[in-house]
Amino acid sequence: MATPGVVHAHAAPQGFIRKYIFSLDHKVIGIQYYFLALAAVLVGMFLSLLMRIHLVWPTASIPLFGEIKPETYLTLLTMHGTIMVFFVLTTAPQSGFGNYFLPIQIGAPDMAFPTLNMLSFWTTFVAFVVMIAAFFVEGGAPLHGWTGYAPLSALPGAGPGEGLGADLWITSIAIFCAASLMGALNFITTVLDLRAKGMTMMRMPLTCWAWFITAILGLLAFGVLLAAGILLLMDRNLGTSFFVPGGLSVSGNLVKHSGGSPLLWQHLFWFFGHPEVYIAILPGMGVASQMLSTFSRKPIFGYKAMVYAMLSIGLLGFVVWGHHMFMSGMSPYSAFAFSIMTMAIGVPSAIKTFNWLGTIYKGRVRFDTPMLYAIGFVSLFVSGGLSGPFLAQPVLDIPLHDTYFVVGHFHLIMGVAAIFGMFAGTAYWFPKMFGRMMSESLGRIHFFITLAGTYAIFMPMHYLGLAGQTRRYSQFTEVHYMTQLIPVQRFMTYAAVITIGAQLIFVVNLFWSMFKGPKASDNPWEATTLEWTTATPPPHDNFGGHTPVVNHGPYEYSVPGAARDYTMQTDPATSTAH
Amino acid sequence: MATLSPTAVKFPQTHHGGGEGAPPFYGGGGGDGRGGGSNSPDYGQRLRRARLGLVVGITPIVMLFVSFTSAYIVRQGLPTLDVRTSTYVHDWLPVHLPWVLLLVNTVILLVSSGTMEMARRQITRQAALAPVRSIPGVSLGEEKIFPWLPFTVVLGVAFLIGQWEAWQELAARGFYLATSASSSFVYLLTGMHAIHLLGGMLALLYAAITSLLNRPVEARRIVVDITAWYWHFMALLWIYIFALIEIAR
Numbered sequence: 111m112a113t114p115g116v117v118h119a120h121a122a123p124q125g126f127i128r129k130y131i132f133s134l135d136h137k138v139i140g141i142q143y144y145f146l147a148l149a150a151v152l153v154g155m156f157l158s159l160l161m162r163i164h165l166v167w168p169t170a171s172i173p174l175f176g177e178i179k180p181e182t183y184l185t186l187l188t189m190h191g192t193i194m195v196f197f198v199l200t201t202a203p204q205s206g207f208g209n210y211f212l213p214i215q216i217g218a219p220d221m222a223f224p225t226l227n228m229l230s231f232w233t234t235f236v237a238f239v240v241m242i243a244a245f246f247v248e249g250g251a252p253l254h255g256w257t258g259y260a261p262l263s264a265l266p267g268a269g270p271g272e273g274l275g276a277d278l279w280i281t282s283i284a285i286f287c288a289a290s291l292m293g294a295l296n297f298i299t300t301v302l303d304l305r306a307k308g309m310t311m312m313r314m315p316l317t318c319w320a321w322f323i324t325a326i327l328g329l330l331a332f333g334v335l336l337a338a339g340i341l342l343l344m345d346r347n348l349g350t351s352f353f354v355p356g357g358l359s360v361s362g363n364l365v366k367h368s369g370g371s372p373l374l375w376q377h378l379f380w381f382f383g384h385p386e387v388y389i390a391i392l393p394g395m396g397v398a399s400q401m402l403s404t405f406s407r408k409p410i411f412g413y414k415a416m417v418y419a420m421l422s423i424g425l426l427g428f429v430v431w432g433h434h435m436f437m438s439g440m441s442p443y444s445a446f447a448f449s450i451m452t453m454a455i456g457v458p459s460a461i462k463t464f465n466w467l468g469t470i471y472k473g474r475v476r477f478d479t480p481m482l483y484a485i486g487f488v489s490l491f492v493s494g495g496l497s498g499p500f501l502a503q504p505v506l507d508i509p510l511h512d513t514y515f516v517v518g519h520f521h522l523i524m525g526v527a528a529i530f531g532m533f534a535g536t537a538y539w540f541p542k543m544f545g546r547m548m549s550e551s552l553g554r555i556h557f558f559i560t561l562a563g564t565y566a567i568f569m570p571m572h573y574l575g576l577a578g579q580t581r582r583y584s585q586f587t588e589v590h591y592m593t594q595l596i597p598v599q600r601f602m603t604y605a606a607v608i609t610i611g612a613q614l615i616f617v618v619n620l621f622w623s624m625f626k627g628p629k630a631s632d633n634p635w636e637a638t639t640l641e642w643t644t645a646t647p648p649p650h651d652n653f654g655g656h657t658p659v660v661n662h663g664p665y666e667y668s669v670p671g672a673a674r675d676y677t678m679q680t681d682p683a684t685s686t687a688h
Numbered sequence: 689m690a691t692l693s694p695t696a697v698k699f700p701q702t703h704h705g706g707g708e709g710a711p712p713f714y715g716g717g718g719g720d721g722r723g724g725g726s727n728s729p730d731y732g733q734r735l736r737r738a739r740l741g742l743v744v745g746i747t748p749i750v751m752l753f754v755s756f757t758s759a760y761i762v763r764q765g766l767p768t769l770d771v772r773t774s775t776y777v778h779d780w781l782p783v784h785l786p787w788v789l790l791l792v793n794t795v796i797l798l799v800s801s802g803t804m805e806m807a808r809r810q811i812t813r814q815a816a817l818a819p820v821r822s823i824p825g826v827s828l829g830e831e832k833i834f835p836w837l838p839f840t841v842v843l844g845v846a847f848l849i850g851q852w853e854a855w856q857e858l859a860a861r862g863f864y865l866a867t868s869a870s871s872s873f874v875y876l877l878t879g880m881h882a883i884h885l886l887g888g889m890l891a892l893l894y895a896a897i898t899s900l901l902n903r904p905v906e907a908r909r910i911v912v913d914i915t916a917w918y919w920h921f922m923a924l925l926w927i928y929i930f931a932l933i934e935i936a937r
Contacts, residue, residue, distance in 0.1 A: 222737055222740075222741060223741060291745075291748045294744075294748075295741060295744050295745050298744045299737060299740050299741045299744055302740060303736070303737050303740055329744065329747050329748055329751075330747065330748070330751055331751075332748065333747075333748035333749070333750075333751030333752040333755065334751055334752075334754075334755045336748075336752060337751075337752050337755035337756055337759070338755070340876075340880070341759065341876075344865075344872070344876070348865055348866065349865065349866035350865060350866050350869075350872040350876075351866070351869060351872070352759065352763070352869070352872065355768065355769065356768060356769060356770070356771055357769065357771030368768065368779070369766075369768035369779045369868075369869055370763075370869070371762070371763065371766055374759055374762060374763065377758075377762075378755055378759065381755075
């Protein structure tokens with residue numbers, strides 16, 4: 111905030127560095143975020159592949175990696191989770207697509223604070239570098255899981271990666287918090303202050319609503335994680351005892367700390383952690399809404415209900431963190447309250463789902479790849495979401511919590527659903543971002559393999575969980591009752607190898623289309639929102655010197671009496687417009 | 689929108705509004721955020737945007753201290769297991785704060801908040817009169833310029849030195865960072881506040897540098913204005929922290 115940096119409409123930059131590296135242009139920054147997330151997702155995916163292989167062939171020696179020891183498995187698990195949650199699920203849907211398309215969709219020339227925006231990206235980049243550096247220091251990366259539960263995360267001697275590696279991990283998270291806060295500040299100010307004439311809040315596309323609400327969640331949640339991270343760093347390096355209880359001994363040595371509360375970490379972490387789940391999924395909801403409406407050639411069913419549903423999901427997201435802690439011995443009364451509140455989230459989620467179905471119903475559906483991915487999103491959201499109410503009940507959560515049931519649940523709803531939102535966003539906006547179309551046939555092949563593969567990987571996890579297979583274990587071959595489940599694990603590993611291989615199709619499609627794809631028109635999907643009114647790719651100030659004036663809502667498809675089946679938001683107002 | 693005649697007449701009116709220093713709004717028509725496509729910088733709009741950004745930006749700082757506070761309260765009431773006797777004991781050790789010194793610091797910070805406000809009003813006046821001054825032939829009597837900003841920085845430094853002294857005093861009384869949970873929190877809260885105050889001082893230095901660089905007074909005014917509100921927030925935050933560690937100890 112110190113530097114106002116309120117460049118109103120900064121001049122187009124000259125020179126490579128100002129144009130592509132330290133750019134103030136929200137479009138360049140959006141693409142930078144996108145590629146950062148792409149790099150991160152490749153790393154995260156590689157780690158998951160190593161885990162899957164190790165689970166089925168525990169003694170196999172991986173080329174360049176050697177045999178995976180139990181502690182190495184925990185390291186893979188930790189870094190996979192951390193990289194995916196922070197640098198993929200938080201980065202691409204919100205900071206990537208949001209940066210690129212939020213200003214255009216509301217008719218602004220740039221973000222409210224372009225300098226802060228650039229700073230935000232490069233801070234995220236530094237956070238990522240620090241996170242990756244944890245692999246290469248003595249002892250390697252930490253093994254305390256992406257949730258970093260104390261006291262394991264608070265004691266440098268507690269494990270091989272818990273020395274410098276864990277310090278780097280926490281530092282990276284803290285830097286990431288700062289970056290996300292800068293981003294959220296920019297998003298919120300932009301939405302409140304930079305909307306074009308006629309672009310009322312209730313005329314914003316649902317994508318903008320999703321980014322806006324996500325930014326509010328980030329603004330409130332990341333400060334808490336930052337606080338937790340600061341306390342944890344102090345415990346590790348300055349001898350305080352916020353999270354470390356007394357009487358612990360590590361490798362036979364009694365630790366000096368006393369009186370800290372590991373539960374305090376859990377409360378602070380999950381107060382951030384649960385809103386984080388919605389930070390990951392809300393942008394995907396916005397993207398899915400946009401696509402389902404566009405490709406069904408129908409207005410979104412229940413626009414206002416969609417907005418209020420997202421708002422209430424965001425609000426409820428802040429009062430349910432305790433459902434991650436049913437195992438912690440909390441009072442049954444608190445658990446009951448958290449449980450009721452958690453199940454209440456099912457209501458707005460169901461509103462959204464039924465509205466999506468209502469949007470497709472009786473539409474003239476065009477099955478272009480963005481639409482396929484959006485349908486995939488809804489499918490995964492439902493499949494992953496339905497196991498939520500089970501886990502929301504303490505009596506069921508206690509046996510299921512440390513099993514694969516939970517792994518299946520959150521990978522479907524938070525992981526892959528959000529990833530499908532990104533696929534949908536990529537396929538939909540690629541023409542606008544790069545001026546060329548992606549290959550439809552490659553997109554279809556990728557979609558079907560990934561959807562089937564995803565279900566093949568994560569659905570069996572629910573059965574494994576019900577059968578009592580514990581998560582976080584590196585090896586099941588030595589436990590008698592679990593050996594019988596190994597064939598299921600083997601099936602999942604095969605599915606994972608195929609699905610991960612299929613992602614190459616996406617990457618090839620992305621880069622091939624960027625240079626060789628057919629030229630895109632300004633509005634290839636015949637969509638209505640503002641990004642389709644401008645040139646492809648958009649000029650530096652987004653609208654080439656003029657400011658759009660908005661006369662219509664965001665999803666006016668197939669308006670009776672209109673000449674075309676879509677009414678752009680900037681089309682002249684008519685008497686039939688509402 | 690930036691035509692001279694109507695705005696030049698309006699400015700003295702906003703100045704006359706006094707107290708709250710309402711920003712002169714340019715092109716407020718429709719309230720849709722962006723005024724026209726004119727290339728001339730729209731300072732009123734920039735100021736409003738910067739203020740909005742400040743309010744939004746203060747939110748996570750509030751959340752940070754809310755988190756610390758909740759941790760503080762929870763930890764205070766938490767019994768801990770004494771491993772030697774296997775019983776639960778209360779190990780919360782009330783910190784003997786050097787409260788006289790802290791009270792002096794509080795007064796210094798409050799006075800700095802006052803000087804900061806004077807600086808803000810001074811530059812608001814200057815910014816409001818700038819377009820009038822630029823009209824050839826118009827002369828407004830020279831205003832006395834008091835160096836409120838450097839004065840504020842000096843007071844800010846004095847406050848931080850005072851806080852450092854308070855830390856020394858705490859250490860002299862046997863309360864180090866890791867002595868007990870209560871002293872950890874005292875150092876944590878005062879330290880985090882000091883870091884945030886330091887951020888405000890960097891902003892003031894930035895404002896001082898821009899005043900040397902001959903930037904337009906309207907642009908400098910935005911920096912000073914939002915830093916002033918931030919500074920007031922810092923003063924409030926300090927009073928809150930002081931009350932917390934003094935009353936709930």
